[in-house]
Amino acid sequence: MVMVSDYTVSYDEEENIVVESSVISYCPMCGGVLSYRDTCERIMLLERRERRNYIIRRLKCHHCGKLHRELPDCLVPYKHYAAEVISGTLDGVVTLEDDDSEDYPCAATMKKWHHWLVVNYLRMEEYLKSAGRHLSGCGEDLLKPGITLFEKWRSSNVGWLETILCLIYNSGGSLAVF
Numbered sequence: 001m002v003m004v005s006d007y008t009v010s011y012d013e014e015e016n017i018v019v020e021s022s023v024i025s026y027c028p029m030c031g032g033v034l035s036y037r038d039t040c041e042r043i044m045l046l047e048r049r050e051r052r053n054y055i056i057r058r059l060k061c062h063h064c065g066k067l068h069r070e071l072p073d074c075l076v077p078y079k080h081y082a083a084e085v086i087s088g089t090l091d092g093v094v095t096l097e098d099d100d101s102e103d104y105p106c107a108a109t110m111k112k113w114h115h116w117l118v119v120n121y122l123r124m125e126e127y128l129k130s131a132g133r134h135l136s137g138c139g140e141d142l143l144k145p146g147i148t149l150f151e152k153w154r155s156s157n158v159g160w161l162e163t164i165l166c167l168i169y170n171s172g173g174s175l176a177v178f
């Protein structure tokens, strides 16, 4: 799987959302160039259990031959709910008392996401610090032990979840899934 943040969408005759991207992606397994192979369906759930059908591209690696789904960053790997609903829940913006949600996502699902963040917290922190060490513009202060880069990132970026997921999955990394 690879993720893209730069894409356009259009609707086909069945009201599916078709994702188009001209970004050149690289195989997270071997670094080979990926090219278009075919498309596949992916669903997205929103609050009130509103469902959207996405048509996303499947890419093939020129080097190792592996197929990768190209996930737009509004979607989250291995989860059906939209990135904005999940990050909104984790940030306390989407809550059970929210009139917009009408029990979807339900309490159990929200609890599962909070647990997911707890389990993956240190791993996300390490990915951010590792990326920071390779970026010359990243201040040394941020990389010192005791400074939580993840919290700084999260509080200053609206799309924090989308960006972190792109960073991790496009470099061949992964997070605990449940």
Ligand SMILES: [Zn+2]
Binding pocket: 027, 028, 029, 030, 031, 032, 061, 062, 063, 064, 065, 066
């Ligand atoms: Zn490959």
